[in-house]
Amino acid sequence: MRRRLERNGVFDQMNIIVxxxxxxxxxxxxxxxxxxxxxxxxxxxxxxxxxxxxxKTAEEQGTSLEQIRILHTDEVFEMHEEPTxxxxxxxxxxxxxxxxxxxxxxxxxxxxxGSTGALVVGATFLAKRSPxxxxxxxxxxxxxxxxxxxxxxxxxxxxxxxxxxxQFALMGSAYMKNVMGVENPAVGLVxxxxxxxxxxxxxxxxxxxxxxxxxxxxxxxxAREIPGGEYDVIVTDGFTGNVILKLYxxxxxxxxxxxxxxxxxxxxxxxxxxxxxxxxxxxxQMDYSEVGGAVLMGIAKxxxxxxxxxxxxxxxxxxxxxxxxxxxxxxxxxxASVAALQAMxxxxxxRA
Amino acid sequence: MRRRLERNGVFDQMNIIVxxxxxxxxxxxxxxxxxxxxxxxxxxxxxxxxxxxxxKTAEEQGTSLEQIRILHTDEVFEMHEEPTxxxxxxxxxxxxxxxxxxxxxxxxxxxxxGSTGALVVGATFLAKRSPxxxxxxxxxxxxxxxxxxxxxxxxxxxxxxxxxxxQFALMGSAYMKNVMGVENPAVGLVxxxxxxxxxxxxxxxxxxxxxxxxxxxxxxxxAREIPGGEYDVIVTDGFTGNVILKLYxxxxxxxxxxxxxxxxxxxxxxxxxxxxxxxxxxxxQMDYSEVGGAVLMGIAKxxxxxxxxxxxxxxxxxxxxxxxxxxxxxxxxxxASVAALQAMxxxxxxRA
Numbered sequence: 001m002r003r004r005l006e007r008n009g010v011f012d013q014m015n016i017i018v019x020x021x022x023x024x025x026x027x028x029x030x031x032x033x034x035x036x037x038x039x040x041x042x043x044x045x046x047x048x049x050x051x052x053x054x055x056k057t058a059e060e061q062g063t064s065l066e067q068i069r070i071l072h073t074d075e076v077f078e079m080h081e082e083p084t085x086x087x088x089x090x091x092x093x094x095x096x097x098x099x100x101x102x103x104x105x106x107x108x109x110x111x112x113x114g115s116t117g118a119l120v121v122g123a124t125f126l127a128k129r130s131p132x133x134x135x136x137x138x139x140x141x142x143x144x145x146x147x148x149x150x151x152x153x154x155x156x157x158x159x160x161x162x163x164x165x166x167q168f169a170l171m172g173s174a175y176m177k178n179v180m181g182v183e184n185p186a187v188g189l190v191x192x193x194x195x196x197x198x199x200x201x202x203x204x205x206x207x208x209x210x211x212x213x214x215x216x217x218x219x220x221x222x223a224r225e226i227p228g229g230e231y232d233v234i235v236t237d238g239f240t241g242n243v244i245l246k247l248y249x250x251x252x253x254x255x256x257x258x259x260x261x262x263x264x265x266x267x268x269x270x271x272x273x274x275x276x277x278x279x280x281x282x283x284x285q286m287d288y289s290e291v292g293g294a295v296l297m298g299i300a301k302x303x304x305x306x307x308x309x310x311x312x313x314x315x316x317x318x319x320x321x322x323x324x325x326x327x328x329x330x331x332x333x334x335x336a337s338v339a340a341l342q343a344m345x346x347x348x349x350x351r352a
Numbered sequence: 353m354r355r356r357l358e359r360n361g362v363f364d365q366m367n368i369i370v371x372x373x374x375x376x377x378x379x380x381x382x383x384x385x386x387x388x389x390x391x392x393x394x395x396x397x398x399x400x401x402x403x404x405x406x407x408k409t410a411e412e413q414g415t416s417l418e419q420i421r422i423l424h425t426d427e428v429f430e431m432h433e434e435p436t437x438x439x440x441x442x443x444x445x446x447x448x449x450x451x452x453x454x455x456x457x458x459x460x461x462x463x464x465x466g467s468t469g470a471l472v473v474g475a476t477f478l479a480k481r482s483p484x485x486x487x488x489x490x491x492x493x494x495x496x497x498x499x500x501x502x503x504x505x506x507x508x509x510x511x512x513x514x515x516x517x518x519q520f521a522l523m524g525s526a527y528m529k530n531v532m533g534v535e536n537p538a539v540g541l542v543x544x545x546x547x548x549x550x551x552x553x554x555x556x557x558x559x560x561x562x563x564x565x566x567x568x569x570x571x572x573x574x575a576r577e578i579p580g581g582e583y584d585v586i587v588t589d590g591f592t593g594n595v596i597l598k599l600y601x602x603x604x605x606x607x608x609x610x611x612x613x614x615x616x617x618x619x620x621x622x623x624x625x626x627x628x629x630x631x632x633x634x635x636x637q638m639d640y641s642e643v644g645g646a647v648l649m650g651i652a653k654x655x656x657x658x659x660x661x662x663x664x665x666x667x668x669x670x671x672x673x674x675x676x677x678x679x680x681x682x683x684x685x686x687x688a689s690v691a692a693l694q695a696m697x698x699x700x701x702x703r704a
Contacts, residue, residue, distance in 0.1 A: 145606065158544065158551060158552045159552055159553075190595060192507055192590075192594040192598075199510060199591065200510045201511075223594075223595045223596075223598040224598040224599060224601050224605075225602065226599060226602060228602075228606070238544075239551065240591070240592060240595055242544040243542060243544070243592055243595065243596060244575075244599060246574050246575040246576040247575035247576060247596060247599050247600070247603075248603070249576050250574075250577065250578060251579055251600070251603040251604075252603075253576075254497065254580070258634055259611075261630065262627050262631060267626045268627055270626055271626035272623070274619045274623035275615065275619060275620055275623045278613065278614045279614060282610055282613075282614065
């Protein structure tokens with residue numbers, strides 16, 4: 001906690017920097033979620049964005065800005081812009097300003113519901129990667145029958161090499177262990193069969209490297225096993241992971257829609273009334289806004305990508321998730337396990 | 353129909369060759385499904401496999417073998433064998449014997465629930481590809497909100513080049529048009545965003561080629577759109593397609609299981625009774641055994657891969673699907689559109 005006290009004395013608590021102008025419901029939902037986090041989690045928040053709009057919105061919707069600092073910038077990163085433009089043309093957007101504040105130790109973690117591509121580029125080049133990390137990876141938590149599983153990568157890297165996938169396994173394990181409290185997280189490699197000869201060159205080579213990596217590797221997993229929740233960390237390239245994430249979401253809303261059809265009309269409503277607690281429990285289990293956001297793993301400090309459609313509750317949960325990453329020293333564990341892997345590999349090279 | 357009359361006079365109807373020893377419930381379910389097809393579809397069937405066992409099983413379960421010919425071989429392709437061994441070590445297995453019979457014009461189509469890998473290798477090298485086709489592709493039909501969509505490829509080719517994906521689009525369109533009666537099948541390319549700059553090199557190059565191909569290309573599709581059924585043909589490489597298929601199946605059974613939980617106990621049963629017809633209709637809509645099997649597209653004659661867990665009804669439906677491919681001259685359309693594409697490409701080269 002020493003570092004925090006060294007700041008100019010205004011903040012002696014954990015401070016989470018939040019992009020006030022990312023997402024479909026910004027800034028209203030962001031401000032509300034931030035206020036909820038201040039009240040319920042005891043953190044302080046730095047909202048990044050147009051100060052006048054933030055103050056006016058807060059007043060209009062009656063949200064208290066107590067324990068909330070505002071870092072002013074009047075530029076917003078628009079969704080249609082090229083992700084790399086965050087580094088030059090749009091370097092003063094709220095996302096970029098927030099990421100630089102994170103790098104400059106003005107906060108402990110960063111949350112944004114803005115452009116995923118810009119966040120990956122911005123976090124990598126403005127806030128920097130953890131030591132030894134080759135590529136940042138986007139890792140959402142999928143709701144499953146047993147809780148949640150981390151899918152890594154889900155879109156930061158469309159093309160991957162085996163050594164990147166091995167690091168994804170390490171990063172996912174560090175998160176599931178430290179933040180989610182899973183004892184010995186089970187790691188699976190997404191593949192089209194269980195044998196080690198299955199898949200593309202990427203999977204075959206990654207399989208053998210994962211067998212020697214300091215993770216609890218349980219072999220190949222087929223996508224049909226994901227909802228069952230047997231694997232805590234689901235490793236794949238960003239293209240495949242993105243397809244999995246989107247199909248997971250798509251199937252979820254498809255079934256929710258179908259369920260609504262089943263329970264429509266008079267007989268449907270009567271029927272639903274009889275099993276209402278179960279339907280509610282199931283909906284809550286599969287609800288993304290309860291889970292938080294996707295973690296951008298591999299950055300020197302925790303960065304959370306909240307869903308674009310986040311409401312206040314989803315922002316609150318993303319901030320809660322950011323706080324847990326800081327509390328549980330996720331980055332420290334991650335850095336240690338990456339160093340352990342490197343040491344192992346150097347030893348192998350020496351031996352050879 | 354001339355060709356059929358030229359045979360030795362025993363068969364003057366359509367004849368479907370069926371591997372009697374493929375799948376978890378062989379040969380019982382295969383024999384039953386074949387008998388159902390004879391009765392209801394007016395086709396003749398050639399069952400390939402051990403004649404003594406087939407006759408004994410039919411007698412035991414009281415299934416008529418009328419209009420069913422038996423092509424004897426006592427070898428079976430075991431699921432753990434290397435797919436390529438169908439060409440040499442296991443060239444006398446029921447699947448290989450059936451595929452050679454198909455090639456030698458002893459039947460009009462082939463159905464098997466045996467090893468997918470062996471079927472792809474066997475069909476390609478024993479029954480041969482259609483003229484101009486680079487690679488055979490496995491194409492299941494996914495149940496959607498609007499009917500079914502064809503996913504192509506779902507596992508025959510883990511690594512693909514753009515020209516292969518363009519042919520997949522042509523093959524899928526030929527099937528959806530001729531066999532499913534879709535006027536102008538909408539083709540989508542699986543990708544991680546809608547813009548033509550998204551994805552890997554494979555998707556970017558394929559996107560531009562599909563724009564010029566003789567198909568109704570509607571651009572990139574994100575996996576979340578699949579259940580909605582807006583695209584009739586879903587084009588992707590065999591690795592991604594296999595992941596999609598398995599996740600689709602896995603999510604389907606996950607939700608079916610959850611629905612069962614919701615409707616358990618006394619209040620659950622009462623609740624279910626109120627909406628039973630809707631639950632049944634939904635289950636039927638999402639039921640793979642109603643849809644038939646996956647089509648192995650690109651082979652000179654229709655080849656259907658039935659699901660490994662097929663019961664008699666699923667075999668019947670796979671045979672019905674094989675018959676529809678023959679009836680609607682799917683291969684003729686496919687060959688014509690491949691030729692049209694080739695002509696277009698040659699013209700382009702001439703102009704250049």
